[in-house]
Structure formats: structure tokens, C-alpha cells
Amino acid sequence: MDIHIPTPLRAYTGSKQTVNVTGATVGQVLQQLTDSYPELRQHLYTPEGKLRSFVNIYLNDDDIRYLPGKESTPIEESDELTIIPSIAGGRYF
Amino acid sequence: MLKLSYLEYRALRAHGEETYPHECCGALLGHATPDGNHVSQTVRAGNTRSDRAHDRYNIAPEELIKIQRHARGLGLDIVGFYHSHPDCPAQWSKTDFDEAHWVGCSYIITRVNHGKSDVTNSFLLTGMGEDDKQFIDEAVEIEMAPSQTEKAQAKG
Numbered sequence A: 001m002d003i004h005i006p007t008p009l010r011a012y013t014g015s016k017q018t019v020n021v022t023g024a025t026v027g028q029v030l031q032q033l034t035d036s037y038p039e040l041r042q043h044l045y046t047p048e049g050k051l052r053s054f055v056n057i058y059l060n061d062d063d064i065r066y067l068p069g070k071e072s073t074p075i076e077e078s079d080e081l082t083i084i085p086s087i088a089g090g091r092y093f
Numbered sequence B: 001m002l003k004l005s006y007l008e009y010r011a012l013r014a015h016g017e018e019t020y021p022h023e024c025c026g027a028l029l030g031h032a033t034p035d036g037n038h039v040s041q042t043v044r045a046g047n048t049r050s051d052r053a054h055d056r057y058n059i060a061p062e063e064l065i066k067i068q069r070h071a072r073g074l075g076l077d078i079v080g081f082y083h084s085h086p087d088c089p090a091q092w093s094k095t096d097f098d099e100a101h102w103v104g105c106s107y108i109i110t111r112v113n114h115g116k117s118d119v120t121n122s123f124l125l126t127g128m129g130e131d132d133k134q135f136i137d138e139a140v141e142i143e144m145a146p147s148q149t150e151k152a153q154a155k156g
Ligand SMILES: [Zn+2]
Pocket: A089, A090, A091, B083, B084, B085, B092, B093, B096, B109
């Protein structure tokens, strides 16, 4: 399946905007991704191994945080994972 | 340096006037080049912070994913974002900095003064990640497209 990498994280995937990985679950493909590109890990996860709060990972159009099966959700080759950091701000503190 | 056409520059400033006194937001699509981000297209996005739209903005990740798909279809990348500061300087705030995570991307801010866009600045987010990220001032080059009259004259 394809994992789409956002512009700021391509520095850690050898400039690749899409990485193709195989695996049976969301957790497995993410594991494979960070095994192939170890520098990516610290940008996606906290030292405790939790997905960073500002990093969103979507399986097709669904946030993996809210999938009933979370990271054990099964995937098919035609599915897509998209990593997308958040965009927010404001004029005052 | 950030390069942007006059049309897109005008479009993002107009967006801030339309949403005034609320903050507007959107994405910049184009290419990252060795001398900076070149914007080919701006895309408007909705501000999900309806609770505090006068001083906060947020783009829904679902919308960002659609924007990224759209960019990919055009052979473009997300190279930055823009938002407005209603009656506040065109400078990044602490919130803007804390919430900025797209290293290598340009963050454009326009001050909308009493409903009229005046100052527009761009800041490049640099660094390796959250620990050493930094906003640096970035020059904006507005590329003027030839007007219809000029095009007609060029044809002779
Ligand atoms: Zn701001």
C-alpha cells in the first residue's frame, strides 16, 4: 500500500513523497515505514512511543486514532495512508 | 525567497477581507526550489475554530488531505500556508509558532486593518524538528503577469 509523506518529512524518506509498504494492519505498515526510515520515528512518535499530538495519520479518509480497531485495523493493498501534520495558529497568545 | 504571482497574492489578501473580522486560512501549492518556495496556486480552506475565529485558525486534517490529493493530481506540493490577522500586525504570534509543524514551508500572514488587507509578510519555518524550529523572515517576490493590454501590444 502507499503511504503519502508530507513535505516536511520527506527529508527523512530520501525525498520520496510516496512510500510503498506491505503489511496486514495499520500498525504493521507504520512499523515497516519507520524500520525503512528510522529517522522518521522521532518525528512521528514521542519518546514514549505515542503518536505526536500534532501528527495526524489517516487511513483513506479516517483518522487512525478513531478507528475502532486502532493500529490493528486490517488494510488492503488499495488503501492509502496519509501522514499530515496539523495547521493552526492565531493572532494572539 | 517566496515567489508568488500577483493574482494569487491578490486572492489571499481578498480572502482575509471577506472573512474579516475573522481569520482566514489556506494553503500554498507549488514547488520547493533551491532558492525558495515557488507558489503556483493558492487554495482556500475553512477555519474550523468557529468558537474563536476572531483570533484563532485551524484547517481540518480531512480538508488538508483533500488539498494534498488535489496538489498531487496537479504535480504540485504543499509548500506553505496563509492566514490573516484581523487588526493585528502581520507578525507571527506565540500560538502561530507553537502550532507550526511544517518545516521547510512558508507561512504567509496578512494584516487586515479595519477590513482592508495592508501588510503581507512571509516566514519560513526552518530547523530539523520541534526542538530547534525557527521562523525566519522571508522576502516575497510578486511576479506580475502581463495585463491583457500588454499581451495585445506584444502581439503587435
Ligand atoms: Zn497568526
